[in-house]
Amino acid sequence: MVLWPNIAAIAALIADPARATMLAALIDGKALPAGELAYAGGVTAQTASSHLARMLDGGLLACETEGRHRYYRLAGPLVAEALESLAAISAIDTIRRKPISREMERLRTARRCYDHLAGRLGVAVAQSLQTKGFIVPAQAKKFEITPGGVSWFGGIGIDVLTLKPTRHGLARQCLDCTERTHHLAGPLGVQMLTRLCATNWLRRSTDSRAILITPKGMTMFRSELGIDASAL
Template sequence: MNSLPSISSVAFLIADPTRAAMLLALLDGRARPAGELAYAAGITAQTASAHLSKMLEGGLLLCEKEGRHRYYRLAGPHVAQALESLAVIRPSIRRKPLSRLAKDLHMARCCYDHLAGQLGVAVTQALVLRGFLVPAEEKRYDVTSAGARWFEAMGIDMPALKPTRRGIARQCLDWTERSHHLAGPLGVQFMATLCASGWLRRSKSSRLIRVTPQGWAGFKEQLGIDSQSVACSSPT
């Protein structure tokens, strides 16, 4: 069976700058109303509606109804993974200096439902260095017995995690750092636990993640990383 027509149609949907902006606004895994997505893309609500319909038909989005309101979200982690992978491909062109928000997003952000950016990569590298995670085939991470004990001590119920076909831990290529961060069920629960413990705070309006003073102290104690070392570890 020829898969080229499917690839080309999905590529066409993502290639439009307006639709790409709306998709990127949904990368934190949350559902958002059409008006908010229209604002993110800088278009009218009527124009946004047409774009959303195309992406729904193309399988990129799902729509949830709450009363008279409709909320849109990515169709699943596979869409988020595709977007992040495409974002890694960057042409060699001169770029304007990053804005304050862009720099903050590079430092720490949501990648659909797990931690990404400089912090996400640094944390993952520290987990590998300490022998808690071991890179495996098919872009997986194996969790060692020491790692399972560490995650349990952090407040994660490891036996309760339901593995996907790639297990409970997956390598996700970070589009700004061009290195891997932790994804999969363990990555999702890890970020949720860090937020619940007060180490991280999610922005209500974007994918931005803020690290609290308590969080930096915890990362330093548990993994030996701080804000300065995280920022310096980013590739140019």
């Protein structure tokens, strides 16, 4: 008797056209809500919910909760590799995406997520802080601040050592609702937005959650974090 993983069960999950399309919509590593995946798969919300539950049970997907919302992503790189291998021997198809409203497009560049920075800029800042080694992803959706990070934040006027952590820690990974990747939240994220507004890198909109990037901010984001804010 030869022992072999039950690839038939996994193949059956992927074989359904709607489920395959939903998985393909997640191939870029982002996490998407059920409604967007239902749209991509061309199925109703109820049908999508059933598909998602089966793929969760089958180990193809992972689910992340952010507030009242649930976001789904591929369970890991092995799933992505399997999909890419199958895609290499199949015909090219188009994934349906929901059109973005004008107001949402305006907010995608930079906005407040409760009390911290979000949108393309928020994600770019979090990614740059990680690339430079100032913050490091940790368990329980937290970021750890490195000694280099303490020094950098101190340079822009934030004394990390005096900040009081919440039960979620000092710095938290918050899943961005438009970019589907994490930005920086928690007391450090709150203080960073406050400080960047106080030093005129950013300016809060008076009539919405939008955050405006000032000319000074354009210069400082490039010099301090290597971010071309004009391209966002």
